[in-house]
Amino acid sequence: MDDLKKIEVEKPASCIGVRHAQVLLLFLAMLLAHSMRTNLSLAIVAMTDPSSEDSFAWDTQLQGLILSSFLWGYVVLQVPAGEAAARWGGKIPMCVAVGGNAAVSLVLPAATYYGGWQFLCGCRVLQGLCQGFLFPSTHCLLSKWVPLEEKSRLGTMVYAGASLGTGLQMLAAGFTARYLGWAAIFYINGSLGAAWTALYLLYGAASPEDSKIISKEERDYIQGSLGHVEGQKQVATPWRSMATSLPFLALLAVHAGQTYGFWTLMTGIPSYMSQVLGFDIGTNGVISALPSLGLCLLSFPTGFLSDLVLRRRWLGITASRKLFNTVGSWGPALALIGLSYSGDVTTAVVCLVFSVALNAGVIPGFMLVHLDMAPAVAGPLMGVTNGISNGLAILAPLVTAAILDDETDPLQWRKVFLLSALLYLITNGFFLLFGTSERQPWNEPAATSKCQPCQPAAASKCQPCKPAADPDRSSSDTAAPEKVV
Template identity: 55%
Template sequence: MGVVEKTENVRPKGLGIRHVQTLLLFFAMFLAFTMRVNMSIAIVAMTTKTSDNVEIFDWSHSVQSIILSSFFWGYVILQIPGGVLVQRVGGKWLITIAVAVNALVSLFLPIYASLGGWQVVCACRILQGLTQAFVYPTMHHLISQWVPLEEKGLLATLIYAGAQLGIAFQLIVGGIIASALDWRAIFYLNAALGAIWTTFYLVFGAASPEQSKFISKEELLYIQRSLGRVGQQKRYPTPWLKIMKCLPFWAVIVAHCGQNWGFFTLMTEIPSYMNRVLGFEIKSNGVLSALPYLAMYALSFPMGAMTDLILKKQWLSVSHTRKLFNSIGLWGPAVALIGLSYTPADNMVLAVAMLTISVGINAGQYTGYLLVHIDLAPNFSASLMSITNFLANIISIIAPLVCGFIINDETDPAEWRKVFFVASAVYFFSNLFFVLYSTSEKQPWNDPEETDPEVEMKAPNATSQTADTKY
């Protein structure tokens, strides 16, 4: 997949433009997830009367569940097309569109909610989901363009960690704002931050090092040599049929779907659970709802370091290491959710501890199934991610709806227990399938032969990124 020079690749001293891109993409993930989760905290304030001067809505829990899931209706539609589109138009414009449109919708959502009710709110959330479908394919692509292999572990982790900090920030600040001002200010703050980021990214962002106006020749050559972009590159069409016949890839799909069921059940329902069952006010609700995501952010780095150490010392194979951490990330929350189910409603400390453990220990999945996309087929990892993300986010739609179906009385701990048991069971069985059938061995179709029928129509002189992994 291109000629890689054998000369020593010397890293330029100090910080470079690749670090500026890392920071910009970190904030893109941060803002994308603040605007993805803002409704989870805002909807509590939108349906709870705290002042005569603030408009509230008489929405049932079922309607609230529909609103919370509507983001994902749009999100799943463009997953696979988004992965294809980013290869054609590059990452800069798609990530700009994603953040800018989400910010613009956040600006007008309070007005539309007052004028059109929950149906129009759903339409706004669907539009935000449609544009956020570009986020993960774009991030994969931009990381592949900008991040040298020698720095991929650290810089890629920093970028994706923006998601967890974005969730925590929104829950904390959203609760404070809703308490001090009103729920509309949550959306206005998101809009303002999105506008600021868009301005900076249009000036300093670039689709690749070759297109940057600010990068030095020394840093450009360093990145090109590291990523094997010195020399002609080839791009093969994605072998869709072979991918869909691959059992280890189906194990990744199942794990991703199980992860999304549990994670998005908790992400969308934690604020309501803390308010209706545990009795936390809006301000405290936001702060305490953020603790699990801060824990997940904090645990992601030591788990990544432990993965590196295990593989470096060759204590376990790559496949067994992935299964170990995926089991920590999925079976750990399954056990914690069972504990949460039987925690007395008046024992707030224990309940918050169980929630924090159930989400925090989920960080294991970052070094579990998520890396198996790259292990199986580094040349097609973006396509694999687009498929699993598409299917897994259908689950993200279903999970809140199931919660709405199960829960008729939001103050009844017994009904919430059913929700937690379902999530626990999904966590357990999806990871069991992953443990039984996954592997990290590179698949033969990762390097298609010239005579393979699926690559006969490859485009001549096309360029692409040579994918690789440090594991």
């Protein structure tokens, strides 16, 4: 791999370690959080079914408002959540993300029955606020727990939980609504989320140093790979340098484009299945689950393939990230264009599956660039890009509702899908031009304060200050890399 190891240490003899248990817990957190995030997309179909005795008379515009309400809260705490995770560790913020969502899920049905759509929106805003901690905390935990040599496959494994949770939710929610009522969807999600929170409080840890069960051998291996040392100081987030960094802006652009397109699909697929393709609630759930399950299945081989590409040095890190991200952005764009002009149900379903499943490429793509560019501030960095991109994604269900005067008109849905495809194409193009996985100089702003001007008498001995190691450059081309805080 291209100069990835910072300190040479021997890999533990055991193939499975505490880091893998932490990754499994984070995988389950992603699964449950995204189940609770997307459950309303299908539940609202049952909640507004005129044939049901306890249905609500909500028109298309109001449904779009309700579906977007999660993001109102979600974007608010992204940046503070990143700072909190960086300062105090990711464990407690992660518990807030999942446990808070679980608590609200348990009271949401009663709140909706007695308070109507206003209380439902209030519950979704609260869930969004709690999940604002999810991605920044996850990135912070990954930056502490996952060795560089295992970053792509273990990072992909964690984020695959998001797509699996969405898929399983779509698969189960339709039958749950049919046989137990839509309220049972939220009760089941809430109970599972509460159980995970209790488990993570017992066995989760913010870092290898905080774990009581990790071996010294494994802890030294993780710290050596990442360049971490005990007692290291937290680096202050370099806000100005980030805001004026073109690679950061490219990362922000591609994150925003992917989130808008993905959220459009997640909130729109159940309605499209019901109103255009004519599936009933049970079949709707099964078909709506296929894209997310396909995304989950593709996530694992893409993660392993990404690590293989880097280990064999077929591509540098930046080139690898861009390649996989192009598959994850332009692939869905082409599938959406095909969906827009599909003439039969089978073709439409196939295009829908690929439009979501190919997003697997963005996990070993831009999703890991935060950790490449600035591991010392990965949590705040994810908080900024995720917060802004999801702020723009609030518009997705609202724009969809504004375009759809008639939900049964395929031509109006074509406009929705082509708009998402265009954003996928443009934002990834910008990332290809200006994005990078090179370690940014603002990753270690404190290092610049230690550099003193050379004194005349010592000029002959003075060496220029060296930036952090460029992960795209081979070890033979660079001096020994500095430790990353």
